[in-house]
Amino acid sequence: MPEPARSAAAEPLQLDLTQQEAIPQAGVDAALALMASGRLHRYGEVGGVPSEVSQLEAAFAQEIGARYCVAMNSCGSTMFVALRAAGVKPGDAVLTNCFTLAPVPGAIAHAQARAVLVDVTDDYLIDLADLERKIAASGARTLLLSHMRGHICDMEQLTALCAFHGVQLIEDCAHTMGAGWNGRATGRWGRAGCFSLQSYKHANAGEGGLLVCDDEDLAAQAILLSGSYMLYRSHGARPSDEAFERWKYQTPNLSMRMGNLPAALARPQLGAVLRERCERWNQRCRWVAESLVGIPHVQVPVRDAREQYVASSLQFSVVGLAPERIARFIENCAALGVHVKWFGADAPAGFTSVWAHWQFLGEAQHLPNADRVLRGLCDLRLPLTLSPEDCLAIAAVLRAAMARTLEPAAPGSPARLP
Numbered sequence: 001m002p003e004p005a006r007s008a009a010a011e012p013l014q015l016d017l018t019q020q021e022a023i024p025q026a027g028v029d030a031a032l033a034l035m036a037s038g039r040l041h042r043y044g045e046v047g048g049v050p051s052e053v054s055q056l057e058a059a060f061a062q063e064i065g066a067r068y069c070v071a072m073n074s075c076g077s078t079m080f081v082a083l084r085a086a087g088v089k090p091g092d093a094v095l096t097n098c099f100t101l102a103p104v105p106g107a108i109a110h111a112q113a114r115a116v117l118v119d120v121t122d123d124y125l126i127d128l129a130d131l132e133r134k135i136a137a138s139g140a141r142t143l144l145l146s147h148m149r150g151h152i153c154d155m156e157q158l159t160a161l162c163a164f165h166g167v168q169l170i171e172d173c174a175h176t177m178g179a180g181w182n183g184r185a186t187g188r189w190g191r192a193g194c195f196s197l198q199s200y201k202h203a204n205a206g207e208g209g210l211l212v213c214d215d216e217d218l219a220a221q222a223i224l225l226s227g228s229y230m231l232y233r234s235h236g237a238r239p240s241d242e243a244f245e246r247w248k249y250q251t252p253n254l255s256m257r258m259g260n261l262p263a264a265l266a267r268p269q270l271g272a273v274l275r276e277r278c279e280r281w282n283q284r285c286r287w288v289a290e291s292l293v294g295i296p297h298v299q300v301p302v303r304d305a306r307e308q309y310v311a312s313s314l315q316f317s318v319v320g321l322a323p324e325r326i327a328r329f330i331e332n333c334a335a336l337g338v339h340v341k342w343f344g345a346d347a348p349a350g351f352t353s354v355w356a357h358w359q360f361l362g363e364a365q366h367l368p369n370a371d372r373v374l375r376g377l378c379d380l381r382l383p384l385t386l387s388p389e390d391c392l393a394i395a396a397v398l399r400a401a402m403a404r405t406l407e408p409a410a411p412g413s414p415a416r417l418p
């Protein structure tokens with residue numbers, strides 16, 4: 001591991017943790033060629049060449065070993081379409097993690113279903129004992145499982161539990177493109193998997209979502225819902241005509257399919273490029289995580305050896321400090337140039353909100369662990385533009401920020417924090 005180049009505590013770091021790598025040249029070339037052709041819409045009515053979006057769907061289906069793939073304009077719309085195509089009706093209860101991001105309960109609300117939130121463990125995973133309790137209490141028959149921030153629970157145990165209780169599984173894989181559990185890719189454990197191509201995810205098309213599944217009725221409905229008009233035959237990774245005959249007169253066209261431009265940007269980011277990037281992401285995560293060892297009150301969760309995670313960010317917990325002190329730690333990090341997101345803040349900020357802020361859910365949720373776990377949960381982007389030295393400098397900032405946080409208040413200064 002490289003030596004830190006400078007004392008991070010001396011002056012604020014000048015790192016932009018939102019700076020992603022450039023789109024690979026092949027993506028830029030494909031996008032330029034597409035713009036020159038003018039054929040940006042997701043469907044052309046004539047011509048034998050599969051569209052960019054159709055090619056992306058076929059490539060991703062092949063990559064992940066799914067029979068079908070439908071590309072949409074976001075993972076949020078992909079999850080909504082997956083729920084509808086899986087038969088979720090207005091008023092149905094749908095289980096999901098309480099530790100996730102707003103688009104997940106948002107997709108459930110979009111389907112006019114009722115979100116039933118499941119508690120979180122100290123390692124940021126869905127609490128399987130609480131899941132079982134909530135299945136029994138709510139009668140829900142669908143779980144929208146969020147592999148939030150790439151933390152993957154014991155999928156063998158989870159799928160066995162779902163099968164036992166007759167609960168269908170849809171996976172939110174926004175943070176797990178390229179990841180798996182015990183040799184099997186996420187997105188391939190239930191009825192459908194939903195991936196994101198938003199800029200901070202593993203493949204960056206700006207915006208976009210990919211739904212994968214093996215079920216031809218689910219796929220046919222998803223294609224029709226995504227807005228295929230009667231042009232569904234031009235999809236590459238699609239089911240038989242018979243499946244469409246069953247659904248085409250009763251499925252609305254919601255116009256949510258991806259356009260050709262994001263698809264052109266995304267396709268060259270799959271395959272070997274994705275695998276190589278995931279390896280570099282995991283390196284960055286390890287470099288920072290290993291350097292956090294020994295910082296007082298900072299805890300990095302232990303990960304199961306069967307979890308093949310692909311980190312694009314790092315989560316850690318600040319334990320044993322009151323919320324006011326954690327807030328001070330976050331401020332100290334910011335003053336030293338590192339933007340740490342915090343799931344324990346009272347008010348939602350930026351991309352970060354928590355279940356207590358989602359008042360649109362409209363139902364009381366019983367989550368005994370969530371407040372305690374999320375109060376200390378911190379979140380750090382680790383873009384691939386960070387060098388190894390940057391990673392060590394970030395860890396040094398966190399160390400210095402904690403030292404500052406723990407300093408006793410000087411005499412005559414405002415009241416000491418608890």
Ligand SMILES: Cc1ncc(COP(=O)(O)O)c(C=O)c1O
Nearest residue numbers: 074075076101103148174196198
């Ligand atoms: C856990 C999780 N699921 C789903 C989504 C939705 O992805 P999109 O922005 O593509 O709608 C996000 C977005 O960041 C997310 O963090």
